[in-house]
Amino acid sequence: MSKYSATSKHYKKAKLDCLTFYGEFHHDEAGGDDIIHLLESGSESDSDQNDFIAAEASTDNVDFPKLLTELESDPEPENPALFQFPSTSNYIYGVEGNSGVEPNTSPSELRDELSGWCLKNNITHNAASELLKILKPHHPELPMDARSLLVTPRNISVKNIHPGTYYHFGLEKCVSNLFSLSNPEESTDTIEILVNIDGLPLAKSSGSQFYPILCSLFKNKNQVEIVGVYHGYEKPKDMNLFIQDFVNEAIEIVKNGLIYNNRSYFFKIKGFICDAPAKSAIKQIKGHSGYMSCSKCHVEGVYKNSVCFPQISNLSLRSDLDFRSKQQEEHHTGTSLIEKIPDVDMIKSFPLDYMHLICLGVMKKLIVSLWVGGKPPVKLQYRKVTDLSTNLLQQTHNVPIEFNRKPRSLIECKRWKAFEFRQFLIYLGPVVLKQILTADQYKNFISLHVAVIILSSSKLLKFIDYAEKLLIYFVETFIILYGEENASHNVHNLLHIVDDVRIFGPLDNFSAFPFENHMQTLKKFVRKQNQPLQQLVHRKRELDNLVNINSNKRGNNKLKCFPCGGKLHSAGPIPDDLQVVTQFEEVKFENFVLKCKAPNNYCSLISGKIIHVRNFIEVDNKIVIVGNSFAKQENFYEAPCESSIINIFEISNRNPKLEMWSIEEIQFKCVKLDYQDKFVVFPLVHTV
Known part of the structure; x- marks a missing residue:
């Protein structure tokens, strides 16, 4: 019995990709049944996975045109592909190339495209090898085995580090890879990196875990590389x-x-x-x-029930010198x-990461440990928790x-991810x-x-001293409202995070979010429980080979320019004085x-006006916005400061007349939330 039924979304998606891929490179009718058969057959030949793609249904007398029509109408699979590439013909990060495949594809291009297709769809070695056997008579230049196609390492050497094993990819190679993808400025003479080290559980039923060393270029958080990785059933005993x-x-x-490139x-x-x-x-x-x-x-x-840090003033800061000399021996x-x-x-050089400190630390403590799971009078009444959950769910349609x-409902707050706590703090919570909390709370x-929004925006960092005072105020009033026993390690460190912002810039410059996202990719490298470290190394080497091949083609592609128009339509609205x-x-x-439709149709102009976007049109070869402004644009809150200072407004009374603005006047995108019979708009913080 196969692992997936013939109606599986994953099976259908993989089958459609395979049919499409084969059709692009081989225009004969022969071979289609064989491709379907291989997708329904094997398991990974290199023992990395068993029965990844299988089907129970027979494929005799398949009506391919009908099958393609049915598959193309299916919804997207529940789980995305292992690697998200811009298109099947271009696997270069951040570069837009020609779509589709030219009929006269060269042998090397066919091989590269096939490699990319296998990696994108997480195709097993067994299935890929079967496909190669079908294609081989028509394309003799192709190898017979998937490991040759993907340049999978035959042997890897791992290092024993008690109680597990370790593999080192190399820091210099990783930094060179990152630098090659960053389009560095000519004036750059220094490469600065951020390093992340954290644990990654691989299974709930055992202690199997990775401990990767990751790195990224400072101020370029889009790319992350893996320097080395440990696997074991416990943490390394000797760090x-x-x-x-x-x-x-x-x-x-x-x-x-x-x-790099003959330059030092x-x-x-x-x-x-x-x-x-x-x-x-x-x-x-x-x-x-620890104390x-x-x-x-x-x-x-x-x-006080646990170790807490109620002291706020007269804090003696550590220095590099006193750390190395172990001035406070109990700290080491x-x-x-x-x-x-x-x-x-x-x-x-060890900044406080706000993903763990604020999102998973302070915010989780407020919501999970105090408001929902605390004790009276701190704990919210059941009715208020229900109302709060209802309010949250009613904003679902406003998420951009x-x-x-x-x-999600507060019933699930224990399972919220860091991004959900961040979303609550910056946008939803206010x-x-x-109408739920007391005035003081x-x-x-x-x-x-307010402090987090200021510290998250390069344009608002002029208020950094005010943000520091707000955080001191927060910690002081937090202790008064919730008790000294709740002044945890995370709450205390709010007093220090501004110092790190002064060194590193906005919070997202040194957050763990990009590293955490990359962790999930590493997890998908593992297809079965046996030898997870070797599997990770195999998949990483295969991907590196593909990226290296395509980086050589970068010169044939054009960098994407912004802003750029998307899909055309003719639904309007357009101003009366314009025709076609x-x-x-x-x-x-x-x-x-x-976009023209909710929830992605609100923005702020440089003038400060909030605009409801209704359409985008081209006038004199330039794109302009068609939309409505608002007669009332007021502060949503007055304390601790006027919300308009950080670009948050309560808006109402939309002007009925359509107006036009150049897209060059757009300052940032807004998140629009419902509040009573009005709206509240927040700046999309990472765009400010």
């Missing part, structure tokens, strides 16, 4: 042994620089982005539950090898395309909590909300997409 290869290579590159660059590790447990492990310091665990100051915690558990890397400040999750929450015009359903910008 210095785990990071030894990384540290040794980092020392050499920092001392000697890095050569200085090299620096700008920072290590880790959560509190990982940071304490690699720095060899006390964990977050002297703060990585930024010498404060000593007190015990050993000596970290990282101290040997030149130009690494053991305090300033840039958000990958829609609001609206849905306004709401003001306390809004002070954190070209109309677009959407316009794509570098960091966001605006």
Whole structure:
């Protein structure tokens, strides 16, 4: 019995991709049945997976035109492809090339396209090998085995690190890969990277876990590379042994620089982005539950049901010198090898990551531990929790395309992801909590909300001193409202995060979000429980080979220009004085997409006006917005500051007259939420 039925969405999608792919490269009718058969047959020949794609139905007398029509009408599969590429003909990150495949495809192009198709759809080696056997008579230049096609390593050497194994890809190679994809400016003479180290559980039924070392270029968070990875059923017992290869290579590159394209660059590790447990492990310091665990100051915690940090003022800050000299001996558990890397400040080079600190720390504590799961009078009444959940679910239709999750009920708040807590703090919370919390609780929450928005926007960092005062106010009033026993390690560190923003810039410059996203890709590399580390290395090497091949073709592609018009339509509306015009359903910008339809049709102009976008049209070879402004544009809250200062408005009384504006007047996209009989608009923070 096969693992997937013939009606499986994944099976249908893979079959359609295979039929489409084969049709592009082979125009004969023969071979179609064989392709369907191979997709219904085997398992991975290199033992990486069993029965990934199978089907129970017979394929005799398949009506291919009808089959393609049925499959094309099916919805997208529930789970996305392992690798998301722009198109089947172009696998170069951030570059837009020609779509489709030319009939006279060269042998090398066919091989590259086939490799990309296998990786994109996570095709098993067994299925890919069967496809190669079918194509071989028509294309003798193709190999017979998928491992030859994908250049899968035959043997890899792993290193034993008790109680698991480790593989080192190489820091210099990873940095070179990142640099090649970043289009560096000619004036750049220094390569700065961020390093992330964290655990990744692979199974709920066992302790199987990866501990990868990841890196990305500072201020270029779109690309992440893996330097090395440990696998075991426990964490590495000796963290210095785990990071030894990384540290040794980092020392050499920092001392000697890095050569790329025959040009020499200085090299620096700008920072290590880790959560509190990982940071304490690699720095060899006390964990977050320790009395002297703060990585930024010498404060000593007190015990009130658990270790807490109620002290706010007169904090003695740590320095690199006193850390290395172990001035506060109780803070240290050993000596970290990282101290040997030149130009690494053991305090300033370890910023506080707001994904773990604020989203999964402070916000989760407020919602899960206090408002929903706390004790009276802190705990919200059942009716208020129900109302709050209802308010959240009513905003589902307002979530823009840039958000990958829609609001969920508080019943599921224990399972919320970091992005959901961030979404609540910045956008949803101010609206849905306004009639739920007491005035003091709401003001306390809004002070954190305003501070985080300021610290997240490069344009608002002129208010950084005010944001620092707001965070001090938040911690002070938090202790008054919720008690000293809840002044946890995370709450205390809100007093220090502004110092990191002064060094690194906006919060997203040094957050763990891109690394966390890449973790999920690494998890998908593993197809079965046996030898997960070897599987990861195989898949990574295959992908590297494909990227290297296509990077050589980069010169034949044009970089995408923004903004650019999307799909054409003719539904209007258009101003009365215009006749026949070209109309677009959407316009794509570098960091966001605006559309004619909700929930992606609100924006702010440079003038400060909030616009309801109704259409995009072309006038004099330029794209302009057709839409409506609002007669009333007021503050949504007045304390701790007027919301308009951070571009948040309550809007009403839409002007009925259609107006036009150039898209060059757009300042940022807005998130529009319902509030009573009005709307509240927030700036899409990463675009401000």
